[in-house]
Amino acid sequence: METPSIRIARPADQAALGELDRAVWSPLHAVVPAPQPPYDPFFDSTHRPEHYLVAEGEQGVIDGYLRLVRPTPLACNAHVRQIQGLAVAGHARGRGVGRALLRAACDEARRQGARRITLRVLGHNAPARALYEAEGFTVEGVLPGEFFLEGGYVDDVLMGRAL
Structure with a gap:
């Protein structure tokens, strides 16, 4: 399995990223x-291009993206980066794209001077939670029943790790 090429998004990626986002909803x-x-x-x-890491596959096809930002504008929180979105195209699942994006996000967060990285994931999203745990993220909090989705209450799970 070849490691995908990861880069910062460009304005020209807008249409492809929008299409991917809609396809994986x-x-x-x-x-x-x-x-x-x-x-x-x-x-x-x-939601600016520089906030996104893009996994680029063969012939420049976008296989996935990850949004990495500061969680707040507060100076006292400037040492933290937060993942606010991770998407992998159906054709690229199971090929290490999500893992490569997570590792690149940690590298980019360190490059930006961050000491911590966090994310939020829905409690019922077992595949994502397993990937995050495999990459060193741990559950740091749970907001029980935070969302009512498709007829049921779903937990909001807060995860993080040191860099």
């Missing part, structure tokens, strides 16, 4: 309704 990880046309732009003033 699932109640397993999304707390917002399924996207409907007309679609909002993928990038906006708070």
Whole structure:
């Protein structure tokens, strides 16, 4: 299995990232309704290209992305980065794309001077939780029944790790 090429997103990736985001939408990880046309732009003033790591496969096809940002604008929290979205295209699942994006996010967070990285994951998303745990993230808190999705209450699981 070849390690995917990971890079910072470019403005020209907007259409492909939007398409990928819509294709992978699932109640397993999304707390917002399924996207409907007309679609909002993928990038906006708070979701800028430099916030995204992109996994690029053969012929430049985008196989996945990860959003890495500061969790708050507070100076006292500047040492933390948060993963706020991870998506892998169906054709690329099981090929190490998610793992490569997580490892690249840790490297990028360190490069930015961070000492910690955190994320939130829905309690019922067992595949994502297993991947995060395999990459050194531990459960640091649980907000029980935080979301009501598809007729049931779902926990919001807070995970993190030192860098």
